[in-house]
Amino acid sequence: MKPVLRLDTVCKRFGGVIAADNTSFSVLPGEIHGLIGPNGAGKSTLMNLISGIYTCDHGNIYFNEQDITQMPPYERARLGIGRTFQTPRFLQRSNIRDNLLLGTDLSNRFGYTSAFFGKKGDDFESELNKLMQYAGFSFDWDDDISGIPFGQRKLLEIVRSMLAHPKVILVDEPAAGLNNSEVDNVMKLLTVAAKERGIGILLIEHAMDLVMNFCEQIVVINFGKVIASGNPEEVSSNQDVIEAYLGRQRNAQN
């Protein structure tokens, strides 16, 4: 199968800090791909490189084997690279309707003028109904986005990114700050996205049990370098990974 997203020897430095050092990996369609590493390892930098907020110093990024290294971020989003943030980013002063429509706007790109003169986008209500079943809560269209709990906002951000029909979603710590049932719903949504819609998911997460249970492939980075990759068993038994997370074991003889 052709990877939906492929990084090829991507490098990025900020002054003396090497945030990405010859990083290469690829995400297949319908695959939940974990991206883990200690704090400051460069995970969020990679997300920003993929969505185009930062530009690569060296190396290439491919989307469906199309080189997007030089493409501006909004065009990457239109191609089908969705993204959610660690703290959900919504229109603070708007209601839920406007915030969700912002997601559907992405898939209805006929321009501001046509929209102004009444051109309507595709219906998304049935799709939304389906997704909200997995998200496990309901809302009022006219409710303020700031009026609903943090966990629901995070779920809603994933729903919004799915409404845009992306090919790959970059999910940044979806479980952070959520209670157990909300985490379950997040994983349900992501599983639906991957298995039913064939969306590739690149998942940053600190909760190891989640990563080990849900990801088919995992890539571990530290100091910007890929130190291990493979399926959960391979990664969890990898000596470098254990060292990066737990520190080097002191040898009794020395």
Add this chain to the structure above:
Amino acid sequence: MKNFTIKKLKIRPATIIVFVVAMAFILLMPQVNSGYKMLCLNLTLIYAMVALSISIMLGMGGQMTFAGVTMMGVGGYFTANMTSGRLGFAIPTLPALLLAPLFTALVALALGLVLLRLRGTYFTFATIGLVQVAWSFYSMNKPAFGGYDGISGVPKLDLFGFVPADYNQWFYILAGGLVIVALIIERIRKTQFGRSLAAVRDNETAALTLGINVYITKVYAFAVAGAICGFAGALYAMMNRYISADTFTFDVGVRYIIMAMLGGVNNTIGCILGAVLIGMLPEWLRVLQGYMQFIYGIGIILLMIFMPMGLSGVFLTALKRYRKKKKIKLEHRASQTAAEKGEA
């Protein structure tokens, strides 16, 4: 699980109240006022259009700009040049009124493409520079802008044979123009353009990842705001029948911003209200004329402390609180009746 379908437009009591008050205002004002008072009121309506253009840039898009006053000048001078015959030709007034916003939009588009390469505060400062440069052109350049003498002899608007005879009749035309501008802005707010602008305002990174071309969206907003200012400038030139650089100074530009801030920068009705208040205050408080600047100053400081979202912000917060209370009450009553039924 409840179903989510987007409801058709629901007309709320607040909307009806606003509509009735606006209609009463439009119909009553020319009956009870005349002459100079009416002129002040008319100018207020023109100011309101400029304040609304600021609400697009600052309220929706979060981009602070002083350029409104300059764009109004572009529209005004364009109209004066086209219709007064000083360039050796004169086009009818109605086409001029329609061409002025178009021309201003093009000028704004070109300027926006350059200025909006700058971000945030740097953009704001660049617009300050623009206002100063434009003002010196307006006041010095004789061939294009009439220099210090300005341009006189602008004909009155001829609206399919209806030529306003006095300021009272002008009021209806301006009110009509303002309603059109307000409707356009409300429509923008509710469609993709408005949402994109709001996304740009709240978080540019998030906007980019939602597929919004932040730069071009800002440029479009600048052009649309320019078109509205150009329309206001054209109406001003035709009502005043004379145009000069005094109208387009930086000081005047700041006053438009204050109007928008006072009423609520992200609210259409608020901006109009702010323009009326700031425009009419010198008339209403004539005894305090010497202290006007002082009152303005103190007023702005108090405004920023106690109501950063302006008068409309205060009103909307109260309205939201009231609706929430009502909703909770209704839900409470519904659960009570359900419980009673269960008992019976």
